[in-house]
Amino acid sequence: MxxxxxxxxxxxxxxxxxxxxxxxxxxxxxxxxxxxxxxxxxxxxxxxxxxxxxxxxxxxxxxxxxxxxxxxxxxPKVPINNLFGMIDYAYNLKIKFPPGSIQCQSLQESYERLANILAQKILERCRKGLYRDYLSKTERLAYIRGRVDLRSALQKPWDVKLKCHYNEQTGDIEDNQILAWTLFIIGRSALCGESVSSTVRKAFHALQGFVTLKPFKSEACIDRNYHRLNQDYQLLHALCRFFLDNTGPSHETGDREMLPFLIDMAKLYEQFVAEWLKANTPKRFNVEPQYLVKHDKDYFDEIDLIIRDIETNEILYVLDTKYKAPNKVDNTDRNQVVTYATLLNCKNAILIYPQTLKALDQQIGDIQVRSLTFSLEGDLDEAGITFLTSLLPSTVSYW
Known part of the structure; x- marks a missing residue:
């Protein structure tokens, strides 16, 4: 039915x-x-x-x-194609589509497109063979394998099974378990049409016989070790991070319950601006997102972005992204970014908004505080260059 x-x-x-x-x-x-x-x-x-x-x-x-x-x-109030562009930067997907590819008309289409890419690439990896690694195991065996635990053997000389420590090569490792869990989550979202859902199911079943289904959070996809044998997993895990970041726990229990898919636009805007700047800021500068300022062991501030001069190591700019659309800069926002600049002994505090508003350009003590726009309405790279030119007008010659 x-x-x-x-x-x-x-x-x-x-x-x-x-x-x-x-x-x-x-x-x-x-x-x-x-x-x-x-x-x-x-x-x-x-x-x-x-x-x-x-x-x-x-x-x-x-x-x-x-x-x-x-x-x-x-x-989203942002054009769908620009939302997709933000996601591409924020998660370091670097996905290139052929010219003339169909544009996404809705958020669900964007979700489906990314789900299809992930499933197809997992199937491709399964055809080549899953990445395998050696895991340490300890078992009681009727034969010697690896290193025998002599203390255990002496304590129980009547036991015909010996406690052995050995390494076993297996595909049931975190690299592959993350893929399986993400496909499982996508399947429960009920956001994909039958064609993409069929591909997702096929990829999940290809993993199911070799990989244990275990839950993972998006943090598991960050700072993993890649090398010649598993380099293609970097994109797979970046896609997994997107889905795990934005798929929330269900408000009901039970495996059949559909899961909500929600993108926190303020967080995405912050990540996008940071990654765009890291990719495009002149090389004499270093862009550091989510910079921690510790006050003591239990209290710290997390600053969205800082820009540092590589040669002198001096922090030149403190930046705070604000995904909102006010008519003018809120005093709370201004005071917050000035506080951050003061903590870091920085002379330039910048507030970044997604649309133009009554500009702020004010001297507060030794600190110059400004509001700038990184627009999401038109071409994102053009908007980025306009923003960067306003931020670093004296460095245009470095591009």
């Missing part, structure tokens, strides 16, 4: 939307309020709302299956 398509309520990030009282069941409204209050502001129908539902996304975009029959889809 074919399952009916769910009812979908569409929102756009940060935009208020109203819906007639009959369009959203009361039980669904209660689940949104209970399980997704960090993602969505919801006001129940009442006299003040003219008995309508009021909903507003708080800066997450994606798909939330409130129930199997009722979903919320949150569209």
């Amino acid at each position: 074919k399952r009916e398509s769910p009812q979908i309520i569409e929102l756009t990030e940060y935009k208020f939307a109203s819906f007639e009282q009959y369009s959203i069941p009361q039980s669904v409204g209660e689940k949104i309020h209970k399980n997704y209050d960090k993602e969505i502001d919801i006001e129940f129908p009442n006299f003040k709302t003219k008995y309508q539902w009021h909903l507003k996304s708080k800066g997450r975009v994606g798909n939330i299956p409130i129930t199997p029959e009722f979903h919320i889809a949150i569209r």
Whole structure:
């Protein structure tokens, strides 16, 4: 029996939307309020709302299956192709598509495209053979293998099985387990059409006989060791990190429950700006994201970005990304970035916004604090060059 398509309520990030009282069941409204209050502001129908539902996304975009029959889809205010470009930079995917490839029209299409790339590349790796490594094992064996534990043998001389320590080459290692878990998560998201879902299932089954299914967080995909034998896993793990970063735990239990897929746009903007600057800033500078300033063992500040002069090691700029659209710079934002600059004895504090606003250019003590725009509306690389020219006007000749 074919399952009916769910009812979908569409929102756009940060935009208020109203819906007639009959369009959203009361039980669904209660689940949104209970399980997704960090993602969505919801006001129940009442006299003040003219008995309508009021909903507003708080800066997450994606798909939330409130129930199997009722979903919320949150569209980004950023053009979809630019969102894809941000993801490409932020996760270091470096995926090149052939000229004339179909443009993504929705967030779900972007999700499907990346899921299909991951599944196809895993199948390709399976055809070549999974990367294998040696793992240390300890077992009681009826024969000698590797190194015998003599202490154990002397303690139990009657035991015909000897405790042996040996190395075994296997494909059931973290490199491959991460792939299997990510495919499992994608399968539960219910965001892919039948064609891509079929490819995802095929890739998962290709791993299933050789790899243990274990849960992983996105952090497992970072700072892994790559070399000649597993170099192609770098892209695979970057794709896995994207899916694991943005697929949240279900609000229900059970393997059949669909999982929400939500991108934190503020976090993505921060990662994108950092990676774009690392790739494009003149080589005399070093860009360091998520710079930690420790005050004591239990308290520290994490600064979005700093730019350092490589020759002198001096911190030249402290930068703080703000994924919001105010008319002018908020005093809280200004004070925060000035505090960071003061902590690092830096003379330049920069606030970065995704759209143009009433510019800030102010001297506070020894610190010059400015607001600059890294736009997400047009071509991202052109927007980056405009931003970098405003940030480092005297270094244009280094490009």
